[in-house]
Amino acid sequence: MQYFPAALQELADRFARLPGIGGKTAQRLAFHVLELPLEEAEGFANAILAAKKEIHTCPVCQNLTDRAVCPICEDDMRDHSLICVVAEPRDVIAMERSREFNGVYHVLHGVISPLNHVTQEDIKIRELLQRVAAGQVREVIMATDPDVEGEATAMYISRLLRPMEIKVTRLAYGMPVGSQLEYTDEVTLSRALEGRQEI
Amino acid sequence: MQYFPAALQELADRFARLPGIGGKTAQRLAFHVLELPLEEAEGFANAILAAKKEIHTCPVCQNLTDRAVCPICEDDMRDHSLICVVAEPRDVIAMERSREFNGVYHVLHGVISPLNHVTQEDIKIRELLQRVAAGQVREVIMATDPDVEGEATAMYISRLLRPMEIKVTRLAYGMPVGSQLEYTDEVTLSRALEGRQEI
Numbered sequence: 160m161q162y163f164p165a166a167l168q169e170l171a172d173r174f175a176r177l178p179g180i181g182g183k184t185a186q187r188l189a190f191h192v193l194e195l196p197l198e199e200a201e202g203f204a205n206a207i208l209a210a211k212k213e214i215h216t217c218p219v220c221q222n223l224t225d226r227a228v229c230p231i232c233e234d235d236m237r238d239h240s241l242i243c244v245v246a247e248p249r250d251v252i253a254m255e256r257s258r259e260f261n262g263v264y265h266v267l268h269g270v271i272s273p274l275n276h277v278t279q280e281d282i283k284i285r286e287l288l289q290r291v292a293a294g295q296v297r298e299v300i301m302a303t304d305p306d307v308e309g310e311a312t313a314m315y316i317s318r319l320l321r322p323m324e325i326k327v328t329r330l331a332y333g334m335p336v337g338s339q340l341e342y343t344d345e346v347t348l349s350r351a352l353e354g355r356q357e358i
Numbered sequence: 359m360q361y362f363p364a365a366l367q368e369l370a371d372r373f374a375r376l377p378g379i380g381g382k383t384a385q386r387l388a389f390h391v392l393e394l395p396l397e398e399a400e401g402f403a404n405a406i407l408a409a410k411k412e413i414h415t416c417p418v419c420q421n422l423t424d425r426a427v428c429p430i431c432e433d434d435m436r437d438h439s440l441i442c443v444v445a446e447p448r449d450v451i452a453m454e455r456s457r458e459f460n461g462v463y464h465v466l467h468g469v470i471s472p473l474n475h476v477t478q479e480d481i482k483i484r485e486l487l488q489r490v491a492a493g494q495v496r497e498v499i500m501a502t503d504p505d506v507e508g509e510a511t512a513m514y515i516s517r518l519l520r521p522m523e524i525k526v527t528r529l530a531y532g533m534p535v536g537s538q539l540e541y542t543d544e545v546t547l548s549r550a551l552e553g554r555q556e557i
Contacts, residue, residue, distance in 0.1 A: 166409045193422065195410075197410060206368045206372045207406075209365045211399045214363050
């Protein structure tokens, strides 16, 4: 590889560090970027910087936003006494696509996963408990993925919430078990929301 | 998608424009970049800009380089009377891996492809003819991909070179027909180089 220019190798290495991008694909992407018009390449670089600079977590629900408080938490038309707890920001988008939910969210940014060294301290459980403790919350819907780690996280959180005397529910198993929330179609997600059960 | 921050959507759109990256993958990559440490993200953005800024084509062989003339063209230990013609810069890397070739290269940056509106004017054929016309070239080895467009391009160029009274050869069909040079293993490529035939 001695005749590969350093800057090209560096770019290919950066691509290869992205999830799901192998060495060969990374090389192809680097060559592609070189062939882009200069404005396109600069636009790409700036999009990375702008995303990092402008986007942060909402102080209320922890979802990603470019505002002081995210549009969902700011929306007075939504039911702020109903909190849907999801693992990742992309799960909020999946829930919104179902058009069935009019409450607000809480994004954990992960699930408890001892195998991956993620403990209850590493995800946004404390922030959820503070929101509930502040009152005005009537119900918390657990909407983590219906797999082992998602279930365990839901059970763990529901146990912490039980003494607070609010309703804690779980999305119904309308979703195929072992699948991921992000890929669930809108209709299935609506069914799961309607049939939610108290835990 | 109204709750997707604009800067995140913009970044996902940029990823989706890369070859082989679909909408869902682009979204995942954008989320991943957001989770990177700031230095990592800035490093990525800078790698794109640096690659665009520092890398250009070698004025002699048209390969990509970050120097005035590429290291292969500058190397006095190589046989400058022997030119290997390839379609893309990545094909140079594949040839170099075979460790059998000690000549220099000429990168066409494409093949003649009427279906994709690529004519003989769009690839670096003129530059090749000028190099050969300048004298000192003994042999030109055509090493375009052994598919329809690669073959047609090799035939077209060999016809232009014939009046110049130099040897024009083609890589032997040691490579499986229909495959791509980039993915050919080193041993097969060595065989193809040894068994090259005059055209």
